[in-house]
Amino acid sequence: MNNNPCEWLLDYFNGQLDEVPRRKFEKHLAECRNCREELDELAMLTKDLTFTAEPVDPPSDMKQRILGNVFETDKEEQQPVLQQTAEKRKRNRWVKPLVAAVLFASLLGNAYALLSEDETDNNAGEKRETIDRLQTSVALKPGEGVPFNGRATMVEKNDKTEMIIQAENLEPPEGSQVYQVWLLEKGKPYRAGTFVPNDDGLGAVTYRLDEAGEHKWDTVAITLEPSDDSKIPKGDIILSSEL
């Protein structure tokens, strides 16, 4: 590959760059006015081309399939990133913490990939000058007698802040119980993501902080709630941290 990032413009536009050169190009784009102008020009020159496709009839049952699958993702979104479905493995108490540690590390990567996705494929025709920045990352303190661990990480993206929560060693919820993340402003709780852990007690959730409007959050906390629709926390705080 040519070393001059200015030569990567077409491949960037077409989403043909791998992760590393793509990030490098985005960094370059922030500094190179010429490339920004050329990218804008490409977007402008091609903007009507999407409408030149000859009409093709979609399969008659496509709507049902697609909308079914789309609404199905609702449930999946609430689940942790990692899913262990197949066989219920015999829990080996000695091995489990190690496995959990490895999975926990990979979970970070997954959550990051999830957050980055928006940038990677949607806007190839637009300027992409943003660089994700870690704002804060705090360990969540377990409540009394609670063996769980967790971490809240804030990532700045497109001038918005996204929060990634991960927790491990979680007890499996019973019945309709769920883990609920809350953001607190002067003691007032706001819902900030719901999840259930997988078989290994790992759970994760991402949340865009601007969804609840302008706030000065001072605390993040996780509770175990009887159901997924608690407006205020009903269960005890199992993990929390000041922000």
Place this chain on the structure above:
Amino acid sequence: MNDIDVELYEKVHLGDKQALEKIYDRYEKLLFSLAYKVTGQKELAEEAVQEVFIKIWTKKGTYHASKGKFSSWIMTMTRNASIDLLRKRRDIPSDFEYEQIPSETPSVENLVEWKEEGAMLRQAVSELSEEQQKMIHLFYYKGLSQQSIASEFEIPLGTVKGRVRLALKHLRKIIPQKLSKGGELDE
């Protein structure tokens, strides 16, 4: 009008399933046709359309007025999803077979933009030289890398960008001025 899309989109953002279904109904054929043009396979085209709606529903793809018209945004997203799927399947030998673009007006439901402007655009594209048509086809619809385009045309890598821009600019000159403002979906 675009406002209706934005209104529906905002409802979708609040979790309104019916609003998503309405957007789906408005765009199904348009998105599927584009995805089919890019991927050349109905199964892949369906997958691409599904990815677009999953992104909208799960808010991984967020629309904002600063991104231009909703219709352009959703179409660009469809193109990108289609190219991405195509790239993931590159191990299957891809077929660069190039078809002459028909210029007759298709009859298409309520999507006035597509019906009228699409026909004019196709007409404009068909007026380009065959080589420039192919350039646009491979670059824009197939999303080929610069290297693949260079190999396909047997031209130096460094000249690809210039050739692509030339073809696109030539097309712009042909397209009647009223199209360049971009149309909007009618109700």
